[in-house]
Amino acid sequence: xxxxxxxxxxxxxxxxxxxxxxxxxxxxxxxxxxxxxxxxxxxxxxxxxxxxxxxxxxxxxxxxxxxxxxxxxxxxxxxxxxxxxxxxxxxxxxxxxxxxxxxxxxxxxxxxxxxxxxxxxxxxxxxxxxxxxxxxxxxxxxxxxxxxxxxxxxxxxxxxxxxxxxxxxxxxxxxxxxxxx
Amino acid sequence: xxxxxxxxxxxxxxxxxxxxxxxxxxxxxxxxxxxxxxxxxxxxxxxxxxxxxxxxxxxxxxxxxxxxxxxxxxxxxxxxxxxxxxxxxxxxxxxxxxxxxxxxxxxxxxxxxxxxxxxxxxxxxxxxxxxxxxxxxxxxxxxxxxxxxxxxxxxxxxxxxxxxxxxxxxxxxxxxxxxxxxxxxxxxxxxxxxxxxxxxxxxxxxxxxxxxxxxxxxxxxxxxxxxxxxxxxxxxxxxxxxxxxxxxxxxxxxxxxxxxxxxxxxxxxxxxxxxxxxxxxxxxxxxxxxxxxxxxxxxx
Numbered sequence: 001x002x003x004x005x006x007x008x009x010x011x012x013x014x015x016x017x018x019x020x021x022x023x024x025x026x027x028x029x030x031x032x033x034x035x036x037x038x039x040x041x042x043x044x045x046x047x048x049x050x051x052x053x054x055x056x057x058x059x060x061x062x063x064x065x066x067x068x069x070x071x072x073x074x075x076x077x078x079x080x081x082x083x084x085x086x087x088x089x090x091x092x093x094x095x096x097x098x099x100x101x102x103x104x105x106x107x108x109x110x111x112x113x114x115x116x117x118x119x120x121x122x123x124x125x126x127x128x129x130x131x132x133x134x135x136x137x138x139x140x141x142x143x144x145x146x147x148x149x150x151x152x153x154x155x156x157x158x159x160x161x162x163x164x165x166x167x168x169x170x171x172x173x174x175x176x177x178x179x180x181x
Numbered sequence: 182x183x184x185x186x187x188x189x190x191x192x193x194x195x196x197x198x199x200x201x202x203x204x205x206x207x208x209x210x211x212x213x214x215x216x217x218x219x220x221x222x223x224x225x226x227x228x229x230x231x232x233x234x235x236x237x238x239x240x241x242x243x244x245x246x247x248x249x250x251x252x253x254x255x256x257x258x259x260x261x262x263x264x265x266x267x268x269x270x271x272x273x274x275x276x277x278x279x280x281x282x283x284x285x286x287x288x289x290x291x292x293x294x295x296x297x298x299x300x301x302x303x304x305x306x307x308x309x310x311x312x313x314x315x316x317x318x319x320x321x322x323x324x325x326x327x328x329x330x331x332x333x334x335x336x337x338x339x340x341x342x343x344x345x346x347x348x349x350x351x352x353x354x355x356x357x358x359x360x361x362x363x364x365x366x367x368x369x370x371x372x373x374x375x376x377x378x379x380x381x382x383x384x385x386x387x388x389x390x391x392x393x394x395x396x397x398x399x400x401x402x403x404x405x406x407x408x409x410x411x412x413x414x415x416x417x418x419x420x421x422x423x424x425x426x427x428x429x430x431x432x433x434x435x436x437x438x439x440x441x442x443x444x445x446x447x448x449x450x451x452x453x454x455x456x457x458x459x460x461x462x463x464x465x466x467x468x469x470x471x472x473x474x475x476x477x478x479x480x481x
Binding site: 016019027058068 | 305307344417428
Protein backbone atom coordinates (compact mmCIF):
# COMPACT_ATOMS: atom_id res chain seq x y z
CA UNK A 1 0.00 0.00 0.00
CA UNK A 2 1.09 3.54 -0.66
CA UNK A 3 -0.05 6.57 1.27
CA UNK A 4 -0.18 10.07 -0.20
CA UNK A 5 0.90 12.96 1.99
CA UNK A 6 -0.21 16.32 0.62
CA UNK A 7 2.42 18.83 1.55
CA UNK A 8 0.09 21.81 1.19
CA UNK A 9 -2.13 20.29 3.87
CA UNK A 10 0.84 19.49 6.11
CA UNK A 11 2.02 23.09 5.68
CA UNK A 12 -1.30 24.49 6.87
CA UNK A 13 -1.46 22.01 9.75
CA UNK A 14 2.00 23.11 10.83
CA UNK A 15 2.38 26.81 10.12
CA UNK A 16 -0.08 29.68 10.39
CA UNK A 17 0.00 31.01 6.83
CA UNK A 18 -2.50 32.08 4.22
CA UNK A 19 -0.18 30.97 1.42
CA UNK A 20 0.86 27.63 -0.02
CA UNK A 21 4.55 28.33 -0.48
CA UNK A 22 7.19 26.15 1.10
CA UNK A 23 9.74 28.80 1.99
CA UNK A 24 12.25 29.37 4.82
CA UNK A 25 14.21 26.85 6.84
CA UNK A 26 12.06 27.01 9.99
CA UNK A 27 8.97 26.29 7.90
CA UNK A 28 10.71 23.43 6.13
CA UNK A 29 11.93 21.96 9.40
CA UNK A 30 8.44 22.17 10.93
CA UNK A 31 6.90 20.50 7.88
CA UNK A 32 9.57 17.76 7.95
CA UNK A 33 8.92 17.00 11.61
CA UNK A 34 5.20 16.75 10.91
CA UNK A 35 5.80 14.46 7.92
CA UNK A 36 8.03 12.22 10.03
CA UNK A 37 5.26 11.92 12.62
CA UNK A 38 2.77 10.98 9.90
CA UNK A 39 5.17 8.47 8.34
CA UNK A 40 5.91 6.84 11.68
CA UNK A 41 2.22 6.01 12.12
CA UNK A 42 1.65 4.73 8.59
CA UNK A 43 1.03 1.02 8.06
CA UNK A 44 2.04 1.35 4.40
CA UNK A 45 5.29 0.23 2.79
CA UNK A 46 5.45 3.23 0.52
CA UNK A 47 4.51 6.87 0.81
CA UNK A 48 4.36 9.67 -1.70
CA UNK A 49 4.92 13.30 -0.87
CA UNK A 50 2.48 15.25 -3.03
CA UNK A 51 3.63 18.67 -4.23
CA UNK A 52 0.76 19.31 -6.61
CA UNK A 53 -0.78 22.14 -4.55
CA UNK A 54 2.51 23.65 -3.37
CA UNK A 55 3.38 27.13 -4.69
CA UNK A 56 6.94 28.39 -4.54
CA UNK A 57 9.49 26.14 -2.88
CA UNK A 58 12.85 27.74 -2.19
CA UNK A 59 16.21 25.97 -2.00
CA UNK A 60 16.40 26.05 1.78
CA UNK A 61 12.98 24.49 2.14
CA UNK A 62 13.83 21.80 -0.41
CA UNK A 63 16.80 20.97 1.80
CA UNK A 64 14.72 20.88 4.98
CA UNK A 65 11.63 19.11 3.64
CA UNK A 66 13.11 16.60 1.20
CA UNK A 67 16.86 16.12 1.65
CA UNK A 68 16.93 16.18 5.44
CA UNK A 69 13.82 13.99 5.58
CA UNK A 70 15.63 11.39 3.53
CA UNK A 71 18.75 11.70 5.67
CA UNK A 72 16.78 11.35 8.90
CA UNK A 73 14.64 8.39 7.82
CA UNK A 74 17.06 6.42 5.67
CA UNK A 75 17.80 2.98 7.12
CA UNK A 76 14.98 3.25 9.65
CA UNK A 77 11.72 1.31 9.46
CA UNK A 78 9.92 4.00 7.53
CA UNK A 79 7.92 3.72 4.31
CA UNK A 80 9.92 4.18 1.11
CA UNK A 81 9.43 7.72 -0.08
CA UNK A 82 8.70 9.04 -3.53
CA UNK A 83 7.58 12.42 -4.79
CA UNK A 84 4.61 13.33 -6.97
CA UNK A 85 3.01 16.45 -8.43
CA UNK A 86 6.47 18.00 -8.72
CA UNK A 87 6.73 21.05 -11.00
CA UNK A 88 9.93 21.79 -12.88
CA UNK A 89 10.89 24.56 -10.45
CA UNK A 90 10.28 22.26 -7.48
CA UNK A 91 12.37 19.58 -9.20
CA UNK A 92 15.27 21.94 -9.68
CA UNK A 93 15.32 22.94 -6.02
CA UNK A 94 14.94 19.32 -4.86
CA UNK A 95 17.60 18.01 -7.21
CA UNK A 96 20.01 20.67 -6.05
CA UNK A 97 19.30 19.90 -2.37
CA UNK A 98 19.63 16.11 -2.78
CA UNK A 99 22.88 16.40 -4.70
CA UNK A 100 24.52 18.17 -1.75
CA UNK A 101 24.12 14.94 0.26
CA UNK A 102 24.75 12.58 -2.66
CA UNK A 103 21.13 11.41 -2.40
CA UNK A 104 18.63 10.40 -5.06
CA UNK A 105 14.85 9.95 -5.11
CA UNK A 106 12.13 8.91 -7.52
CA UNK A 107 9.68 11.60 -8.58
CA UNK A 108 6.74 12.03 -10.91
CA UNK A 109 6.80 15.47 -12.44
CA UNK A 110 3.70 17.29 -13.60
CA UNK A 111 5.35 17.69 -16.99
CA UNK A 112 5.61 13.94 -17.66
CA UNK A 113 4.01 10.74 -16.37
CA UNK A 114 7.36 8.91 -16.53
CA UNK A 115 9.03 8.51 -13.14
CA UNK A 116 12.47 10.07 -13.02
CA UNK A 117 15.37 10.28 -10.65
CA UNK A 118 16.08 13.53 -8.85
CA UNK A 119 19.41 14.12 -7.19
CA UNK A 120 22.78 12.52 -7.45
CA UNK A 121 22.91 9.33 -9.53
CA UNK A 122 25.51 7.94 -11.92
CA UNK A 123 24.46 7.80 -15.56
CA UNK A 124 24.38 3.98 -15.41
CA UNK A 125 21.73 4.16 -12.68
CA UNK A 126 19.67 6.60 -14.72
CA UNK A 127 19.83 4.42 -17.84
CA UNK A 128 18.93 1.27 -15.88
CA UNK A 129 16.10 3.13 -14.18
CA UNK A 130 14.62 4.30 -17.48
CA UNK A 131 14.81 0.79 -18.89
CA UNK A 132 13.23 -0.81 -15.84
CA UNK A 133 10.46 1.78 -16.08
CA UNK A 134 9.64 0.42 -19.52
CA UNK A 135 9.87 -3.23 -18.49
CA UNK A 136 8.06 -3.17 -15.17
CA UNK A 137 9.27 -6.00 -12.96
CA UNK A 138 12.40 -7.58 -14.44
CA UNK A 139 15.63 -9.35 -13.61
CA UNK A 140 18.96 -7.87 -14.66
CA UNK A 141 19.43 -9.89 -17.93
CA UNK A 142 16.47 -8.40 -19.88
CA UNK A 143 17.45 -4.94 -18.73
CA UNK A 144 21.01 -5.67 -19.84
CA UNK A 145 19.76 -6.87 -23.22
CA UNK A 146 17.90 -3.64 -23.85
CA UNK A 147 20.86 -1.55 -22.77
CA UNK A 148 23.38 -3.75 -24.60
CA UNK A 149 25.40 -3.92 -21.39
CA UNK A 150 27.02 -6.86 -19.60
CA UNK A 151 24.70 -8.34 -16.96
CA UNK A 152 27.20 -7.51 -14.21
CA UNK A 153 27.18 -3.81 -15.05
CA UNK A 154 23.38 -3.84 -15.16
CA UNK A 155 23.14 -5.67 -11.84
CA UNK A 156 25.47 -3.15 -10.23
CA UNK A 157 23.28 -0.28 -11.43
CA UNK A 158 20.03 -1.91 -10.33
CA UNK A 159 21.44 -2.84 -6.95
CA UNK A 160 22.70 0.71 -6.56
CA UNK A 161 19.17 1.95 -7.20
CA UNK A 162 17.78 -0.59 -4.74
CA UNK A 163 20.29 0.48 -2.09
CA UNK A 164 18.87 4.03 -2.37
CA UNK A 165 15.26 2.76 -2.25
CA UNK A 166 14.61 3.93 -5.81
CA UNK A 167 13.61 0.42 -6.90
CA UNK A 168 12.57 -2.70 -5.01
CA UNK A 169 14.78 -5.78 -5.21
CA UNK A 170 12.74 -8.96 -4.79
CA UNK A 171 14.08 -12.25 -3.34
CA UNK A 172 13.84 -13.84 -6.81
CA UNK A 173 16.51 -11.38 -8.10
CA UNK A 174 13.99 -9.27 -9.98
CA UNK A 175 13.72 -5.52 -9.64
CA UNK A 176 10.65 -3.32 -9.76
CA UNK A 177 9.60 0.28 -9.59
CA UNK A 178 6.51 0.59 -7.51
CA UNK A 179 3.73 2.34 -9.36
CA UNK A 180 3.76 5.93 -8.30
CA UNK A 181 1.37 7.49 -10.78
CA UNK B 182 26.99 68.73 17.91
CA UNK B 183 25.50 67.32 14.74
CA UNK B 184 27.29 65.64 11.86
CA UNK B 185 25.73 66.24 8.46
CA UNK B 186 25.71 63.12 6.25
CA UNK B 187 24.92 64.13 2.67
CA UNK B 188 22.73 61.78 0.65
CA UNK B 189 23.78 61.70 -3.04
CA UNK B 190 21.52 63.24 -5.63
CA UNK B 191 21.01 59.76 -7.04
CA UNK B 192 21.14 57.14 -4.31
CA UNK B 193 21.63 53.56 -5.42
CA UNK B 194 23.70 50.56 -4.34
CA UNK B 195 26.88 52.13 -5.76
CA UNK B 196 26.45 55.75 -4.66
CA UNK B 197 25.73 54.36 -1.20
CA UNK B 198 29.54 54.58 -0.88
CA UNK B 199 29.22 58.39 -0.83
CA UNK B 200 26.64 58.20 1.95
CA UNK B 201 28.92 55.84 3.88
CA UNK B 202 31.86 58.22 3.42
CA UNK B 203 29.92 60.93 5.22
CA UNK B 204 29.31 58.85 8.33
CA UNK B 205 32.68 59.51 9.92
CA UNK B 206 33.79 57.39 12.85
CA UNK B 207 31.53 54.57 13.97
CA UNK B 208 29.82 54.49 16.40
CA UNK B 209 29.07 58.15 15.71
CA UNK B 210 30.17 60.52 18.42
CA UNK B 211 27.69 63.14 17.24
CA UNK B 212 24.04 63.18 16.33
CA UNK B 213 23.63 62.45 12.60
CA UNK B 214 21.67 64.61 10.20
CA UNK B 215 21.12 62.54 7.08
CA UNK B 216 20.59 65.23 4.50
CA UNK B 217 18.52 64.13 1.50
CA UNK B 218 17.16 67.58 0.65
CA UNK B 219 18.99 67.57 -2.71
CA UNK B 220 18.23 63.94 -3.49
CA UNK B 221 16.23 63.54 -6.68
CA UNK B 222 16.08 59.80 -7.09
CA UNK B 223 16.69 56.72 -4.97
CA UNK B 224 16.64 53.07 -5.93
CA UNK B 225 15.20 50.41 -3.63
CA UNK B 226 18.79 49.67 -2.60
CA UNK B 227 19.13 53.28 -1.49
CA UNK B 228 15.89 53.13 0.47
CA UNK B 229 16.74 49.97 2.39
CA UNK B 230 20.22 51.30 3.13
CA UNK B 231 18.85 54.54 4.58
CA UNK B 232 16.62 52.62 6.96
CA UNK B 233 19.51 50.34 7.85
CA UNK B 234 21.49 53.38 8.88
CA UNK B 235 18.65 54.57 11.11
CA UNK B 236 18.27 51.10 12.58
CA UNK B 237 22.00 50.76 13.25
CA UNK B 238 22.03 54.01 15.22
CA UNK B 239 18.93 52.96 17.15
CA UNK B 240 20.50 49.61 18.04
CA UNK B 241 23.59 51.42 19.34
CA UNK B 242 21.33 53.45 21.59
CA UNK B 243 22.60 56.69 20.07
CA UNK B 244 20.59 59.88 19.70
CA UNK B 245 17.81 59.57 17.11
CA UNK B 246 19.27 60.75 13.80
CA UNK B 247 17.56 63.40 11.75
CA UNK B 248 16.52 62.92 8.12
CA UNK B 249 16.03 65.95 5.90
CA UNK B 250 13.54 64.88 3.26
CA UNK B 251 13.99 65.62 -0.46
CA UNK B 252 12.96 69.16 -1.30
CA UNK B 253 12.00 68.53 -4.91
CA UNK B 254 8.29 68.25 -5.53
CA UNK B 255 7.24 64.70 -6.01
CA UNK B 256 10.39 63.05 -4.66
CA UNK B 257 9.32 62.91 -1.01
CA UNK B 258 5.90 61.92 -2.24
CA UNK B 259 7.48 58.98 -4.06
CA UNK B 260 9.33 58.04 -0.88
CA UNK B 261 5.98 57.92 0.89
CA UNK B 262 4.46 55.86 -1.93
CA UNK B 263 7.38 53.42 -1.70
CA UNK B 264 6.70 52.91 2.00
CA UNK B 265 9.95 54.53 3.13
CA UNK B 266 8.51 57.27 5.29
CA UNK B 267 6.21 55.10 7.40
CA UNK B 268 9.30 53.26 8.63
CA UNK B 269 11.69 56.21 8.56
CA UNK B 270 9.53 58.19 10.99
CA UNK B 271 10.18 55.51 13.61
CA UNK B 272 13.95 55.65 13.14
CA UNK B 273 14.60 59.29 12.26
CA UNK B 274 13.37 62.67 13.27
CA UNK B 275 12.02 63.83 9.92
CA UNK B 276 12.56 67.36 8.61
CA UNK B 277 10.74 68.88 5.69
CA UNK B 278 7.24 68.41 4.43
CA UNK B 279 6.12 64.86 5.15
CA UNK B 280 3.65 63.77 2.47
CA UNK B 281 0.79 61.65 3.77
CA UNK B 282 0.48 59.67 0.59
CA UNK B 283 -0.71 56.07 0.81
CA UNK B 284 1.73 53.28 0.14
CA UNK B 285 1.21 51.98 -3.39
CA UNK B 286 1.60 48.27 -4.08
CA UNK B 287 0.13 48.11 -7.53
CA UNK B 288 2.43 49.98 -9.87
CA UNK B 289 6.18 49.87 -10.36
CA UNK B 290 6.56 49.15 -6.67
CA UNK B 291 6.10 45.41 -6.46
CA UNK B 292 6.89 45.37 -2.77
CA UNK B 293 7.01 48.57 -0.73
CA UNK B 294 9.61 48.85 1.96
CA UNK B 295 8.95 45.98 4.34
CA UNK B 296 10.64 44.90 7.52
CA UNK B 297 12.04 41.37 7.89
CA UNK B 298 12.24 40.13 11.47
CA UNK B 299 11.60 36.41 11.19
CA UNK B 300 10.64 33.51 8.94
CA UNK B 301 6.95 34.45 9.12
CA UNK B 302 7.78 37.83 7.58
CA UNK B 303 9.63 36.09 4.73
CA UNK B 304 6.65 33.79 4.09
CA UNK B 305 4.33 36.78 3.98
CA UNK B 306 6.61 38.67 1.59
CA UNK B 307 6.98 35.75 -0.82
CA UNK B 308 3.25 35.01 -0.65
CA UNK B 309 2.32 38.62 -1.40
CA UNK B 310 4.75 38.88 -4.30
CA UNK B 311 3.56 35.58 -5.74
CA UNK B 312 -0.09 36.57 -5.51
CA UNK B 313 0.08 40.24 -6.42
CA UNK B 314 3.12 40.81 -8.58
CA UNK B 315 3.06 37.80 -10.85
CA UNK B 316 0.94 39.52 -13.49
CA UNK B 317 3.24 42.56 -13.53
CA UNK B 318 6.33 40.38 -13.85
CA UNK B 319 4.71 38.40 -16.66
CA UNK B 320 3.13 41.24 -18.61
CA UNK B 321 5.39 44.23 -18.02
CA UNK B 322 8.68 42.37 -18.00
CA UNK B 323 7.58 39.55 -20.27
CA UNK B 324 8.88 36.96 -17.85
CA UNK B 325 7.73 33.37 -18.24
CA UNK B 326 6.09 31.56 -15.34
CA UNK B 327 9.26 29.63 -14.53
CA UNK B 328 11.23 32.89 -14.29
CA UNK B 329 8.62 34.36 -11.98
CA UNK B 330 8.82 31.33 -9.69
CA UNK B 331 12.60 31.65 -9.62
CA UNK B 332 12.12 35.29 -8.71
CA UNK B 333 10.10 34.20 -5.66
CA UNK B 334 12.76 31.64 -4.72
CA UNK B 335 15.51 34.26 -4.98
CA UNK B 336 13.54 36.80 -2.99
CA UNK B 337 12.94 34.23 -0.29
CA UNK B 338 16.60 33.25 -0.04
CA UNK B 339 17.80 36.86 -0.01
CA UNK B 340 15.40 37.71 2.82
CA UNK B 341 16.27 34.57 4.75
CA UNK B 342 19.91 35.57 4.87
CA UNK B 343 18.83 38.26 7.31
CA UNK B 344 16.87 35.88 9.51
CA UNK B 345 19.62 33.26 9.46
CA UNK B 346 22.78 35.33 9.68
CA UNK B 347 22.29 39.00 10.53
CA UNK B 348 21.29 38.67 14.16
CA UNK B 349 18.86 41.55 13.78
CA UNK B 350 16.01 42.74 11.58
CA UNK B 351 16.35 44.03 8.04
CA UNK B 352 14.50 45.56 5.13
CA UNK B 353 13.40 44.56 1.65
CA UNK B 354 11.92 46.42 -1.31
CA UNK B 355 11.16 45.28 -4.86
CA UNK B 356 10.68 47.75 -7.70
CA UNK B 357 10.39 47.61 -11.47
CA UNK B 358 12.01 50.26 -13.57
CA UNK B 359 13.61 50.92 -16.90
CA UNK B 360 17.35 50.61 -17.58
CA UNK B 361 17.64 53.08 -20.42
CA UNK B 362 21.42 53.22 -20.78
CA UNK B 363 22.56 49.78 -19.79
CA UNK B 364 19.75 47.73 -21.31
CA UNK B 365 18.43 50.03 -24.03
CA UNK B 366 15.14 50.66 -22.32
CA UNK B 367 14.44 47.16 -21.06
CA UNK B 368 12.55 46.90 -17.81
CA UNK B 369 14.20 45.26 -14.82
CA UNK B 370 12.95 43.99 -11.49
CA UNK B 371 15.20 44.93 -8.59
CA UNK B 372 15.22 43.23 -5.22
CA UNK B 373 17.04 45.18 -2.52
CA UNK B 374 17.65 43.68 0.90
CA UNK B 375 19.61 45.27 3.72
CA UNK B 376 20.21 44.64 7.38
CA UNK B 377 22.11 46.30 10.19
CA UNK B 378 23.50 43.00 11.42
CA UNK B 379 26.92 41.53 11.97
CA UNK B 380 27.92 41.40 8.29
CA UNK B 381 29.48 38.60 6.23
CA UNK B 382 32.97 38.86 7.71
CA UNK B 383 31.86 38.41 11.30
CA UNK B 384 29.30 35.76 10.37
CA UNK B 385 31.92 33.58 8.68
CA UNK B 386 34.97 34.49 10.76
CA UNK B 387 34.87 31.63 13.27
CA UNK B 388 34.81 28.92 10.61
CA UNK B 389 36.61 30.47 7.64
CA UNK B 390 39.19 33.06 8.69
CA UNK B 391 41.91 30.55 9.64
CA UNK B 392 41.65 28.89 6.26
CA UNK B 393 42.25 32.18 4.51
CA UNK B 394 44.79 33.65 6.94
CA UNK B 395 46.02 37.21 6.47
CA UNK B 396 43.83 37.78 3.42
CA UNK B 397 40.70 37.48 5.57
CA UNK B 398 38.49 40.54 5.37
CA UNK B 399 35.12 41.79 4.11
CA UNK B 400 35.84 41.05 0.43
CA UNK B 401 37.16 37.57 1.17
CA UNK B 402 34.13 36.83 3.34
CA UNK B 403 31.77 37.97 0.59
CA UNK B 404 33.55 35.80 -1.97
CA UNK B 405 33.48 32.84 0.41
CA UNK B 406 29.71 33.11 0.66
CA UNK B 407 28.76 34.27 -2.83
CA UNK B 408 31.35 32.66 -5.08
CA UNK B 409 32.10 29.50 -3.09
CA UNK B 410 28.66 28.97 -1.50
CA UNK B 411 30.10 28.45 1.98
CA UNK B 412 28.02 29.15 5.06
CA UNK B 413 29.04 29.40 8.72
CA UNK B 414 27.12 26.18 9.37
CA UNK B 415 28.85 22.82 8.86
CA UNK B 416 25.59 21.28 7.66
CA UNK B 417 26.09 20.27 3.99
CA UNK B 418 22.61 21.58 3.19
CA UNK B 419 23.59 25.11 4.13
CA UNK B 420 24.90 27.72 1.72
CA UNK B 421 22.26 26.79 -0.85
CA UNK B 422 20.49 30.13 -0.80
CA UNK B 423 23.08 32.32 -2.47
CA UNK B 424 24.15 29.45 -4.72
CA UNK B 425 20.56 28.99 -5.85
CA UNK B 426 20.16 32.71 -6.51
CA UNK B 427 23.40 32.67 -8.50
CA UNK B 428 22.24 29.78 -10.68
CA UNK B 429 18.94 31.51 -11.35
CA UNK B 430 20.61 34.79 -12.26
CA UNK B 431 23.14 33.08 -14.52
CA UNK B 432 20.29 31.60 -16.52
CA UNK B 433 18.41 34.89 -16.96
CA UNK B 434 21.33 37.33 -17.31
CA UNK B 435 20.66 38.72 -13.86
CA UNK B 436 23.04 40.43 -11.52
CA UNK B 437 23.78 40.23 -7.82
CA UNK B 438 25.86 42.70 -5.88
CA UNK B 439 26.56 42.41 -2.16
CA UNK B 440 28.13 45.08 0.00
CA UNK B 441 29.21 44.34 3.54
CA UNK B 442 31.48 46.42 5.75
CA UNK B 443 34.12 47.90 3.46
CA UNK B 444 33.77 45.70 0.38
CA UNK B 445 31.41 44.90 -2.45
CA UNK B 446 31.42 41.75 -4.56
CA UNK B 447 29.23 41.28 -7.59
CA UNK B 448 28.45 38.69 -10.22
CA UNK B 449 28.12 40.85 -13.27
CA UNK B 450 26.36 39.94 -16.52
CA UNK B 451 27.62 41.13 -19.89
CA UNK B 452 25.24 44.11 -19.99
CA UNK B 453 26.70 45.74 -16.87
CA UNK B 454 30.11 47.09 -15.96
CA UNK B 455 30.13 47.02 -12.17
CA UNK B 456 33.53 45.87 -10.88
CA UNK B 457 33.27 42.31 -9.57
CA UNK B 458 35.24 43.07 -6.40
CA UNK B 459 35.90 46.36 -4.65
CA UNK B 460 37.73 46.72 -1.35
CA UNK B 461 38.56 49.66 0.88
CA UNK B 462 35.14 51.28 0.65
CA UNK B 463 33.90 53.54 3.41
CA UNK B 464 32.37 51.33 6.11
CA UNK B 465 28.59 50.95 6.25
CA UNK B 466 26.67 48.90 8.81
CA UNK B 467 25.45 45.37 8.07
CA UNK B 468 25.00 43.91 4.61
CA UNK B 469 23.23 45.07 1.48
CA UNK B 470 22.14 42.72 -1.31
CA UNK B 471 20.94 43.98 -4.68
CA UNK B 472 19.52 41.61 -7.28
CA UNK B 473 18.57 42.75 -10.79
CA UNK B 474 16.51 40.57 -13.12
CA UNK B 475 16.10 41.95 -16.65
CA UNK B 476 12.80 41.65 -18.43
CA UNK B 477 12.52 40.11 -21.85
CA UNK B 478 13.93 42.07 -24.76
CA UNK B 479 11.05 43.75 -26.55
CA UNK B 480 10.37 42.35 -30.00
CA UNK B 481 11.86 44.70 -32.61
